[in-house]
Amino acid sequence: MTIKRVFVVVLLSCLAYLRAGDLKISVEALNFFEKGDRTIIDVNYSIKYKNLTFSENENGAISGIRVDYKANNGKKVLLDGGYTNKIVLSRIEDTKSETKEHIDRFSFDYAGDGNVLEMTFTDLVSKDSYTFKKKFGSINHRYISDIELEDYVIADSTKNLEYLHRGDMLYKSNPSRVFYQELTDSVYCYFQLNDLTKTSKYHWGYYYLLEVKDSKGKVIDSKKSKGSSLSNPASITTAVNISGLSNQMYTLSVTNLEQADNNTTVTDFSLSDFLGEIYCALPSPDEEYKLIKYLGYEESSSFWKRLPLTRKRREINRFWINYSNITKTPIREVLTLVKERVEYCNDKFSHHKKGWESERGKVYIKYGAPNDVAKYAVGDLDASDEYDLDSAIERDALLNDREYEIWRYTGAHFASYTFFDINMDNSHKLIYVYNNPDMDSAVNWRFYLGKNFDEELLK
Incomplete structure (x- = not known):
């Protein structure tokens, strides 16, 4: 031992x-x-x-x-x-x-x-x-392990919390088995299925049934799943949706359908009212929806509009907790940093709308302050001293005297962003993005800078 x-x-x-x-x-x-x-x-x-x-x-x-x-x-x-x-x-x-x-x-x-x-x-x-x-x-005579319930399961290849990893996934176990809908939509389950049927040289097939019953024994969720594993026993991770369930005790069972006996494991969990802190960065949930969209919240605006106020606040709370886990930063530090960035954007980038809602604000909130900011005006010695005072004519630029600025990031986020003040009112439009597949350049960015503008100068 x-x-x-x-x-x-x-x-x-x-x-x-x-x-x-x-x-x-x-x-x-x-x-x-x-x-x-x-x-x-x-x-x-x-x-x-x-x-x-x-x-x-x-x-x-x-x-x-x-x-x-x-x-x-x-x-x-x-x-x-x-x-x-x-x-x-x-x-x-x-x-x-x-x-x-x-x-x-x-x-x-x-x-x-x-x-x-x-x-x-x-x-x-x-x-x-x-x-x-x-x-x-002993479980050697069984065909299924115990079931571990998790608060969350995320991809994480670092050595941080190594003892909670299985492969490149971080499993945040919840030994209390008490969960809160204010914090999550799902309960994650980890278990193993043993003595599988070999389906090829390197694969074993599995087939299981997962059921959830309420405190009265009524089945509220049931699903069968088939798949293949590179190992025997197979390690399975799956999620149980708890959205809309009432606060009570639930029974969760998993049955290995490849075997006739000793093939079921049962555990339980409960849903309860969350008594902890509720997190937000802005007073208005609808404004905060726009903010968390910058940072990766995936639900559509049509989905958001259908939600009641309490559910919106719950979605926001869950987002910040998950974002804190993913970034490995204490949640209050995350919120303090985001609020500081919002205030900076409102101070520097506001025009006919709040600065944090501008295109410069979106980049600043998501990536922080750039390592370098270069400001120019079309027609001046912009972006390079290779151009003379007739540079706007040489490049067929139509918008003389308009200001634009290039933000460059040189750290782990190696990218650049070019913003153009087409209306001359501090409402800079993002026209060019370098090295960030999550954001797009304007198709007609040369319209603003000139059709012969050297693209390399924006990188």
Whole structure:
């Protein structure tokens, strides 16, 4: 038996907790297949910062969790040890947060039937503790693993939170199994199907049924899925839509339809009212819709117009939480940065509408301040000293004296943007984009600068 343990301190949003003993901590232990006849136990646990006791100093707040573990098979001790998670927060206010938490995972190889795991979690400051105990049965005779429920699953090839990765995907497990529609439309599920039928030299076929039932046993979601895997067992990730469901307990089951028995795993989750913070950058949800569209929100304007006000605020809240997770930036830092950019745009780019709604505002909010800004007027020595004072004539430019500016970004976002003030009122139009496939140049950009203008000067 070997031990695999990883420690990390993270600031993550959107988890609830289950009350357990003196220390309010969420703990779950799940059994998964490994190569050969081995299986592995993943113990996921999370605790909100507000449920820990912190000591404060000039650098912030400090707390810690002592984790002691032991396992036995009724005859001998298989595991006996412990470790400490030190938690350091630079912001005192985070100690009272409803959403930020510490999350960790303890994993160990498991080979026998009837092993008992006992883990005690102790707050090092208050000495409050909770003991988790579970007896495990072997899953080697089963054709499906346990089910892990996730807050989100995102592509992430970095080493950040490595112990929560499976391949290049980051799985944010939720050991409390409490979810909030204010924060997500879906509950993500991870499980494994075993003893599959080989369909080709490198592929195994799988076929499963996923069902969700409400507290009265009524089936509210049912779907069958077929596919192929490059490995046996197959690792499956799927999403269950929870939009519009009422707050109550639900049962979720997965059945391996390739097998006749020992083929079903059942878990549960609940939906509840979110008591944490609601995030926004602007007072008006309809204005904020335009803002989050800049940053990747995908729903159409027709979809948005149909939503009631409460749903709009929920969509905005979910967007900022997801954006914070994707950018790996604390959500308040994200919102502070966006608000600062909005204010800057309104101060510098406003004309007949707010500056953040302008085309320069869109680029500034999305990518921040450019590394270089070059400003010119058509007909002057614009963009290059190769042109003389008759440059507008040489290039057949029709809009003499109009101002334009070239924004250049030289960091990870290597691109340039050219804006043209056609109306001479600070309402610059984006006419040319270099090296950004997500934004397009105007088809007739030479109309503004001259049909013989050297395009290389805009890059």
